[in-house]
Amino acid sequence: MxxxxxxxxxxxxxxxxxxxxxxxxxxxxxxxxxxxxxxxxxxxxxxxxxxxxxxxxxxxxxxxxxxxxxxxxxxxxxxxxxxxxxxxxxxxxxxxxxxxxxxxxxxxxxxxxxxxxxxxxxxxxxxxxxxxxxxxxxxxxxxxxxxxxxxxxxxxxxxxxxxxxxxxxxxxxxxxxxxxxxxxxxxxxxxxxxxxxxxxxxxxxxxxxxxKIVEGEVAKLLDPARSLVKLQTPETERAHSFITGKGIRISESINGEYLQFELNRNDIPALVGGLCQEGIPIRDIHAMHSLEHYFLSLTNPAAHG
Amino acid sequence: MVELLRIELFKIWKRPRTYIAFAAITAIVLIFQFAFKADGISYMNLLLQNVQDSFELNKIKAINGYFMCYIILNTLLIQVPILVALIAGDAISGEANMGTLRLMLTKPVSRTEIILVKFLASFIFTLLLLLWMAVTALYLSLLIFGVDDMLIFRVKGDESQIMQITKDDIMWRYYAAFGYAAIALTVIAALSLFFSVFAENSIGPIVAAVCIVIVCTVISNIDVPVIEQHVKPYLFTSYLVGWKGFFYIGTDPSNIPIKGSIENWASIRNSLLILLAHIVILVGASAWFFNRKDILS
Amino acid sequence: MMKFLFLILFLGPLTISSRSQSINQLVEAVKAKLDKVQSYQARAKIKTNVSFLKVPIANVTVYFKGPNQIKILSDKGVSFIPKGAMSINTGSLLEGSGYTVIDGGKERMDGRDLQIARILPNDENSDVVLSTLYIDPVNLLVRKARTTTRENGTYELELSYGRYSNYGLPDKLIFSFNVKDYKLPKGITFDFDDGNSPKPTAKNTPQKGKAEIIFSSYQINQELPPGIF
Structure with missing residues (x-):
């Protein structure tokens, strides 16, 4: 489309x-x-x-x-x-x-x-x-x-x-x-x-x-198993090709800064292992909560902080 | 553009407040006519002052339709700016207040077009007001009070004057005066429109425009040489009464009025140019600011 | 023509003998001449010359009925007719309950020797205090008149004669009178200042107004339309 x-x-x-x-x-x-x-x-x-x-x-x-x-x-x-x-x-x-x-x-x-x-x-x-x-x-x-x-x-x-x-x-x-x-x-x-x-x-x-917090298909974003992963690394290019090689679609990237993609929470340790093996340095990796939970925390921080 | 103008006029036509202006004019004119029919002589005596000691004058004949129209316009053209501001000051701000400005500006129409159309609609409204004034203040007065020579009472600098214009030399002066008044009132429309661009309710720009007119008119009428020489020429309100210039008849060296003449055409022409410049600048500025405005209403 | 001849024959001896007459007799002779006109109706134009009045020349009809009634009616509804012009009839200066004539000497004016007669009304309540007539003794015509009144100041008449001199009726008359300065209360007119204002002058004194009345025709001693007076 x-x-x-x-x-x-x-x-x-x-x-x-x-x-x-x-x-x-x-x-x-x-x-x-x-x-x-x-x-x-x-x-x-x-x-x-x-x-x-x-x-x-x-x-x-x-x-x-x-x-x-x-x-x-x-x-x-x-x-x-x-x-x-x-x-x-x-x-x-x-x-x-x-x-x-x-x-x-x-x-x-x-x-x-x-x-x-x-x-x-x-x-x-x-x-x-x-x-x-x-x-x-x-x-x-x-x-x-x-x-x-x-x-x-x-x-x-x-x-x-x-x-x-x-x-x-x-x-x-x-x-x-x-x-x-x-x-x-x-x-x-x-x-x-x-x-x-x-x-x-x-x-x-x-x-x-x-x-912007996130953009994507509603069905995927609201899938509780799905996490939005933000990987900070100085070597974004190598990380990019490694991750896409695993069939994962990169939703956002800034060269030398970070990559962002969706991943099932359970697949995160394997991915980090793979990156380490490739010698790609990881500055920080952050997986967000499910979208609904996240959004509710935005709208009502006291209850969901 | 034509379609937009048609829509704008349709909206004005459909609004009850449009008719307030026409009703107000009708009421003022009728009150004047009634008052003068009942006791115009007193007013004539006030104007004539001690001239009556030296001269005989048929005062009843002097209070004729032409004279009435002049007297009515004299007063009305000070009030009508308020009526014009009532419509023009609402042009943009009223739409903002109603929320329709948002909707309007999401249509494939440029903001400059909207300003021009709003201005043109206010101009047409002003013309219609003047036309209605001509019908009521002039034609109706002629019907009620009859036709005769017209007396113009005028204060010129330190002198007071009485001018007499023969009845066959008046009508064209009224047409010219109404034309001039149309331009003068259009300045008020442009001024109100300008304020209208910045406001989100219509009270603000209407009050602002009316206040400016009142303050400037008051200053224009302060009889201090400093103001007369250094302030007055820069106030547009000094030129609003320029329509009277058409009734200041030229005279020959022995003080006899010359039929078909105007005492100081150059001054009227300059006033017109100054007023037109105001219109162009105000409408231009309205468009400029409106084009840069974020619509948050 | 016969009428003209008659007039010369009739008036001839009168004018010759007038030279020797006393001032009283001269005034009486003028009065007698003027009294010949019982009434008239005249067409005239009035050109008013007063600084604050800018008015066109008025076409008027002047009606006179002896001894001292005069009415000026404008052809048009609106015209300024000087009030004093009602006394343009010199004969009216010689009416009333008697007067005293004083010899004012002689004066030469426009190549004519004029006899000056000062007329003092005997009636102490009369508005006219003093009239001075400059009389042409040859033609028994008042060439100039100055009248001082209690209420209306002083006015002056200068008369030029032509076709109707036999009746003592002028062709042209310049009427000078006092007018008070005209001052409109400012603020009732909201005037347009066209940048041409005259320089302020420190005058508050009464001004002189003038009205020039030019008679084009007289109908003398004929019946006047009813309802004029």
């Missing part, structure tokens, strides 16, 4: 506060990609950078193979998003809101198409009501309609379940899954709830305090 989003070394400071610190990740076409982190971890800042609401301090963002800094309009015309709350013009009806944002996206949908979209999100028969009469869940559904009306390839939802009741959350989940499965859209989804990501996403990234 080709990467549809490539974010590299993204950093952003607000004054002295570092909001994003060297974040890199990629999203493949067709992914439901989860963005997991506590509130304030940098999820929204990253997403806002991707939607060009915030200018990155450094780093690059490429979407659909285009540079966001130079091809903003082209990228945004194929992207739909709900950033934080789904806010619309409260003094206008759902139909009018949808029509306005469709036209801003550069299309002129027919009345039928607009109504069809409102049917898809379950707002048919309420389309003439002013948005100020809507519940949070209805606004969220209208937000989804707005983000989909121009038939984008990529859809980004920032905390779509926020402020919704359980029924609302379940409805939104269904909608997102339908749009991924039925319409083949690539979806980026942020949440502070691991369970939500686990339920919907196939790939994910965890960020904390503006730094």
């Amino acid at each position: 080709p990467a549809i989003v490539e974010v590299q070394h993204l950093s952003k400071k607000f004054g002295t506060f570092t909001a994003l610190d060297d974040i890199s990740f990629s999203v493949n076409e067709g992914d439901v990609y989860g963005f997991l982190g506590q509130n304030g971890a940098g999820k929204s800042t990253t997403i806002r950078c991707m939607m060009s609401l915030i200018k990155p301090g450094s780093g690059s963002i490429r979407i659909f193979g285009l540079d966001l800094a130079t091809s903003r309009k082209k990228i945004l015309s194929q992207t739909g998003a709900i950033i934080e709350r789904p806010d619309m013009y409260k003094y206008l009806s759902a139909f009018e809101n949808l029509s306005i944002f469709a036209r801003m996206s550069g299309i002129k949908p027919s009345r039928e198409k607009l109504l069809q979209m409102l049917t898809f999100v379950g707002l048919r028969n309420r389309e003439s009501d002013k948005v100020k009469t809507y519940s949070q869940g209805m606004k969220q559904r209208l937000g989804i309609a707005i983000s989909l009306i121009h038939d984008p390839r990529l859809v980004i939802f920032d905390e779509p379940a926020n402020g919704l009741d359980p029924q609302g959350i379940s409805d939104i989940r269904h909608l997102i899954l339908r749009m991924s499965r039925e319409q083949g859209k690539t979806v980026i989804l942020s949440s502070h709830l691991l369970s939500e990501i686990e339920m919907m996403a196939n790939r994910m990234i965890i960020i904390d305090k503006g730094k």
Whole structure:
């Protein structure tokens, strides 16, 4: 699958506060990609950078193979998003809101198409009501309609379940899954709830305090037997070829510094033995706990420290 | 761009607060007309002062539609900036406050385009306000008070003057004055828009723009030579009342007004250029800052 | 033509004999001449010359009805008509409950020898305190008049005669009067300063205003339209 989003070394400071610190990740076409982190971890800042609401301090963002800094309009015309709350013009009806944002996206949908979209999100028969009469869940559904009306390839939802009741959350989940499965859209989804990501996403990234903690396939990352191993060695090249020779995929490496890869906890002693035999010096080796445990410790340090 | 402008105008059209401005203008104009119909003579006496000791004047005829419009504009054009600020000051900050700015900026539209469209929409709103003022303050006054020569009472430096413009020489002056007022009010729109870029609620920029207009107007009216010579020329508010220049009729050496003339066209032209420069700079600065702004709302 | 001849015959002896007349008789002769006009209706233009007034020339109709009623009506609704112009009728200076005439000597003006007559009203409550008439004894015409009043200051008339000199009615009249300085309370106008302000002057003294009244035609002793007075 080709990467549809490539974010590299993204950093952003607000004054002295570092909001994003060297974040890199990629999203493949067709992914439901989860963005997991506590509130304030940098999820929204990253997403806002991707939607060009915030200018990155450094780093690059490429979407659909285009540079966001130079091809903003082209990228945004194929992207739909709900950033934080789904806010619309409260003094206008759902139909009018949808029509306005469709036209801003550069299309002129027919009345039928607009109504069809409102049917898809379950707002048919309420389309003439002013948005100020809507519940949070209805606004969220209208937000989804707005983000989909121009038939984008990529859809980004920032905390779509926020402020919704359980029924609302379940409805939104269904909608997102339908749009991924039925319409083949690539979806980026942020949440502070691991369970939500686990339920919907196939790939994910965890960020904390503006730094990337881990990125990978949800199924693997959430496999309790799996550990993320960070091996610090001055001879990364030799270590790299030794480890890949064992059929292990390196997920991240910095020359002369470290390598990072996933490994079953039980295989770690054998690997260290092998490295020693090869005469590859090891400065430090660190295996992280299972991801869930790790994430919970982030969100609630007192209980899981 | 045209589509965006259409959307912007649609939003303004649909907002209840848009109509507050039109209602306010209608109310002020009607109150003026009622007051002058009831007791315009008192006001005329105030303006004429001791001139009445030396001259006979038909005061009823002097309080005609043209005179009324001038009096109304005189007051209204000091209040209307607030109404313009009410819409233009809300242009960006209102969207930020509502949260729609985020959504808007994730659409394939450049920020410069958004600023230009917001500015154009405020400009069109201003034009419509002026058009409504023309309908109510001018045409309705002409209907109620009739047509006759117009008297302009003016303080020029240390002198007070009364100018009389014949009735067949007035209409074009009003059209020119409304045109000028449109440019002057557009400066207020541009100023409000500029503040709007930095704020996340609409109260701030509206209050800021109105305060600047009030403070500068007060300073503009301080009668101290230092201020008159060194401060006043740099305050844009000094030029807001330039529409009156079209009613300062030129005179021949024996003080007889020359039909179709303006006393000092060069001064009006310069004022217009200064106002236009303000608009260009303010809209340009709005776009510059808006393009560099991180949207955190 | 017959009328003209008649006038010359009638007035001829009067003008010749006037030279020897006392000042009292001269004034009486002028009054008698003016009294021939019982009423008139005249078209005129008024050009007002007052520094603070920038007003166009007003087209007016002047109505007079003896002995001393005068009314100036503008063709247009809005015009500034000098109030004192109501007394442009020199005859009105010689009305009222008697007056005393004092000989003021002679003065040469525009190549004419004029007899100066000072008229003091006998009525002590009269607004007019003193009128000075410069009388052309040859034609029995008042060429200039200065009137001092209690309430309205001093005003002056300079009269030029032509077609209607036989009736003592001027073709042109320059009326000078006092006007108080006009000062608008600042702040009620919010004016546009076009950078052309005149230099502040330290004048608060009453200014002189002038009104030039040019008569184009008279209809003398014909019935006036009703409702004028």
